[in-house]
Amino acid sequence: MTVLITDGRYKNSLAILRTLGEKKIDVFCSSIKKQALCFYSKYCKKSFLYPHPRKSPEKFIFQMKKIIQQNNIDVLMPVGVSSFTIVSKYKEELEKYAKVPVADYESYKIAHDKATANELAKKINVPAPLSYSPKSLAELKTCLKEFEYPVIIKARKGSSSNQVRYANDQSEAINIWQSFQKKAPRKNQDVIDYQFPIIQEYLPGEIVDVLFIFNQGKLRGCLTQERLLTLPVKGGSGALNVTTNDPKAAKYGIELMKALNWHGVGMVEFKRDANGTPKLLEINPKFWGTTEVSISAGMDFPYMLYKIAMEGDVKPNFSYLYPKKFGWPISMGVRHLLETETPFTTIKEYLKLFTIHNGTNIQLFKDPNPFSLQLKNTIRYLLLTLLQSVRERI
Structure with missing residues (x-):
């Protein structure tokens, strides 16, 4: 094995x-x-x-x-x-x-492209924010008239928080859109595509993640979670998450992936609008960054995927612990502390993780060496941040 x-x-x-x-x-x-x-x-x-x-x-x-x-x-x-x-x-x-055990490429392409994922959502009546992918500056100026500010501008493909920007007026939106186009790679846009960035309505509510595993279009496991702290602080990857039970978001996410006849793992990201309705942000058609949260809550997606690959199927599992908080104090907590305007809240939230009901990725006794590397990298990051701060003041 x-x-x-x-x-x-x-x-x-x-x-x-x-x-x-x-x-x-x-x-x-x-x-x-x-x-x-x-x-x-x-x-x-x-x-x-x-x-x-x-x-x-x-x-x-x-x-x-x-x-x-x-x-x-x-x-x-x-x-x-x-x-x-x-x-x-x-x-x-x-x-x-x-x-x-991954999805076929035709399904993967639709999920990975934020524009086609948004089109699919509208087609099957899954709530989605107002979104456009303008092909020219003239189209951009026209579509911006339909938005209230701030708006979100993001690469059509890719999963990094560096590929998401916020604009507070038309001039800023145009500048960001043009800067994305300048970064567009001349070839191989399968992974990252800056060429025609997405303009998307800003939603004020919480991000809700629907995490799942499918076997040739058949659902085998599902879990929902929310991001209590993120990096960057204004919105990004989960730095401290909590498992939840959100049937409505789960229903929408499952409908999307069934429409793609999905195979394997993945995540659908929603964000609540002013009325609390979860609306599609994007599909993350792979293992998500916070996979460890699911495992700690009893939903072992990697092992379930292994069983599907080796045995052809796995017993469906929809039982997990919630609410359970999980975070990464060293690799992400320190960075969040440096960025946030409420450092005491960050410290308080991370201290809560060291209780019997919650968890962290630190394994000092079972598997200590990765922690040593994370600590070394975090110290290096702190020193570089301090050095940059000193240079800016000189």
Whole structure:
């Protein structure tokens, strides 16, 4: 029983490694860089490097096939957006060598593109905010007349918080839209696409995540969560989350993924409008950054995906602990503390995690080495931030 996971630098990759490793599954880890969290874990059977999936997709696939063949890998589990996208695109070729439990590329493309995902939502009557993807400056100026400010401007494809900006007036919206277009890569827009950014209505409420696993269009597990603290502070990845039970958001998310005949894991992000209605922000068609929250609450998506790959199916599970808070005090908590205008609230929320009912990613006794690397990286980040602050004052 062997699994190869990608993106060993990420905290969700570490969570996947740990939960599979605890079940005596041999997990091989790979990354584009040597300083990868997973490489330091006691559960990592062996580590490998690979070329950047977005910049060199063919070389990446060649390396994946080589690792799989030389190590008798049973299941390939991509994690990050670049590797997930390229693995889905080359799924048919990779399946000659290992099980690849990801969605077919035609479904993946629709989910990964925020514009086509929004169109799908409207088609099947899932609530979605007002959104446009203007193809010219003239179109942009016309569509902006329909919005109230602030508006959100985001890349059509990609999952980084750097690809989301806020504009408070028309002039700022035009400047951001044009700056996105200048960043558009000339080739290989499968992973990131800045060319025609999305203009989207701003919603004032909380972000609600619907997390799921499907087996060839059949739902096998679902969990909802909310982000209590985010990075960046104004809105982004969850820095401290809490599991919830939100039937309405879950219903909308499941309808979307059933329409795509989804296979594998993924997340649908909603945000509540002024009336409390969850509206689609985007689909994250891969393992999400806060995968560890689900595992700690009893919904072990990575192991369920492994079972689907190896045994053809898994027993459906919709039971999990809620509300359960989970966070990353070192890697994300410190950064949130530096950005927020309410530091005492941040400290208070993170201290609550060290109780029997909540949790953190710190495993000082079971698997301490990744924590050491996170601590080292956080100290380095603090020193660089301090140095930059000093330079700005000189």
